[in-house]
Amino acid sequence: NAGVTQTPKFQVLKTGQSMTLQCAQDMNHEYMSWYRQDPGMGLRLIHYSVGAGITDQGEVPNGYNVSRSTTEDFPLRLLSAAPSQTSVYFCASSSHSPGHSISGANVLTFGAGSRLTVL
Amino acid sequence: AQKITQTQPGMFVQEKEAVTLDCTYDTSDQSYGLFWYKQPSSGEMIFLIYQGSYDEQNATEGRYSLNFQKARKSANLVISASQLGDSAMYFCAMIQGGKLIFGQGTELSVKP
DSSP states (O other): OOOEEEEOSEEEEOTTOOEEEEEEESSOOSEEEEEEEETTTEEEEEEEEEETTEEEEOSSOTTEEEOOSSSSBOOEEESSOOGGGOEEEEEEEESSOTTTOOSGGGOOEEOOOEEEEEO | OOEEEOOOSEEEEETTSOEEEOOEEEOOOSSOEEEEEEEOTTOOOEEEEEEETTOSSOOEETTEEEEEETTTTEEEEEEOSOOGGGOEEEEEEEEETTEEEEOOOEEEEEEO
């Protein structure tokens, strides 16, 4: 059971370039989310999804797009990278959406993280 | 705005002693959930413990326990008998508005 798979693990971009961070889970999880981690700021939610075809904004959505065409995949797109988007990105999923019910089933399973540097 | 706060950027503890990591939250919801995660230097996120707002007992998982004080809106993590492997970042998180929001984290260093 692979869990949550993120690719790539490392990426260097130039300002203005676009790229997609891939996230796939094989646990049939309902809820998927993207976070960015910056020193001293913890993990901040970028976008999340409660099911295929449904996405919503988190705390810091500007500059990022997402889509969820299947239950398994939740890619994060940077349309025009900026140095402020240099960060470590985590994809995470849970079997139940926190919006539907609150319980231990909302525990997030995280991917290994993707370190992005924008020059 | 609803939020979650960890006021200790860094903590030190002697090996084999207990340590408490603070977490306070602000919410107007009656039903909510609180989580603690550990992030070692290798970077992965590891779930430690969960507490529901309606749970009557404080959650415990091995050496981890959660000191949940609902009236004070605090959910402190207690690690008993600290080990060198407990050195890591620790994050408190809360379900708010259908999503999981994290605090800033506390870096714990265990001294031999």
